[in-house]
Amino acid sequence: MANGSTEPGQSKGGKSTLASSVYQQLRDDLLRGALESETKLRVEWVVSRYGAGASPVREALNRLAAEGLLGRHDQRGFFLMPVSAAELEELTRTRCWLEERALRESIAHRTAEWEEQLVLALHRLARAERRLPDDPTTNNPEWEKLHRAFHRALIAACRSHWLIGFCDQLSDQASRYRLIAQNAPGAGRDDLGEHRIIAERALDGDADGAVEALLNHYRITAAMCMERLAQGYDPRAGKSQRGRK
């Protein structure tokens, strides 16, 4: 499949290859929004940045392109997929469709194991700081991981690794938009509270309630990103620069 963190190949003891290593690093940087200043990814550039030959780099780029994280034109190399309001809307719409189905199935087939993993994921998320303690302007990568883990735990019991993979893929895309927009704490938004409500309702078997909370969660986030996006966003700026009246 084309998901991310379930990336096979090096998982079970096997030594990782250079291609996989570059793939992993590039992917992390991509989701972290660290490469948004580039519009095109020249292989020579990637080669010098991650210290590997052209062949492994090329393989990594091919994988990422197949996943939809990069674009590719034959004889014209690889490029970062452009962001747009329309794409964000379509993304959010699709995400809501898939996550709703996944969450309902997950709740319908929940097990003790699933419940435990869910409360665990919520607990860990609650413990983490969203922003870096020393630099409150940048996001905490650790929190991002736990956030992703929480949402995956929610749908883990849906009995379809395909659906889980698709949701992961969309989650990656959304993550990119969130970090591009430097999704600030939002005027008094209660992140943790939202997650807690979703989890509680899911654990209670309240499918309709959980779905409502979850979709709301996604839509609010998307709306905030959309705002920044409309406010004028320049990919070439390292840090977000708002208010360009």
Added chain:
Amino acid sequence: MANGSTEPGQSKGGKSTLASSVYQQLRDDLLRGALESETKLRVEWVVSRYGAGASPVREALNRLAAEGLLGRHDQRGFFLMPVSAAELEELTRTRCWLEERALRESIAHRTAEWEEQLVLALHRLARAERRLPDDPTTNNPEWEKLHRAFHRALIAACRSHWLIGFCDQLSDQASRYRLIAQNAPGAGRDDLGEHRIIAERALDGDADGAVEALLNHYRITAAMCMERLAQGYDPRAGKSQRGRK
């Protein structure tokens, strides 16, 4: 994204690369079930079969693995994903979830253009022969293409290229199972009739009816494949060999 026939890169006039060419051929052979006798894809083997260097072949394999059409283990190469009853069931389940949503959205947002493309796709499918005229034991690749095109036309108006891509991906997987099982004409199954009913209801705006017919269509197909699968299936046999009492 990780879909198939919408494979970018060579679409608009641009000369195709060797890697893309190998990707395309390998993918066709894969979906056609022509490689089911192999369990492992050695790069040297692929190189000699498709006439290209190791680098482009390797890139093609990486793309296919990212799409889920192949498996990969670092330092251990690429292999054909094994087939199993459990996997087929999960696949069918997921497919029904996604296609239902896609079809409902497509019908809800249908346009004149969509309707025309749909009747066109149906017409073409009706014209094609399912089996090769000269050799009725093998499927007609042309029919396969048109069949796929019909199902894509159904959901084309769903307003999400993501969802369309996911459905394509699942369709590819299902296609593999169908062709592995050499899905025979089935004891008096009316393929064309089923497709016609789906299209008619969709065109009438009868979402519930269309969805019911579509899901039934998928489930019947899956059930037939499952039968062959349970009947004992040996990947190493060129032609299907039934009845191994």
Added chain:
DNA sequence: ACGAAGTAGAATCTCGATAAAAAAAGCTGA
């Protein structure tokens, strides 16, 4: 000046060879 054709430069893509790893075969000693 403006647009088309031509030309240097840069980037992608591909090949052949080499290094590294895994699988297979052979060997030894109970």
Added chain:
DNA sequence: TCAGCTTTTTTTATCGAGATTCTACTTCGT
């Protein structure tokens, strides 16, 4: 006979150079 180790063979993964293609700039003609 067989488990465990060593050697050989096979296969994968990587590098560096070269061929092909694209891009941007210059030049020429109207």
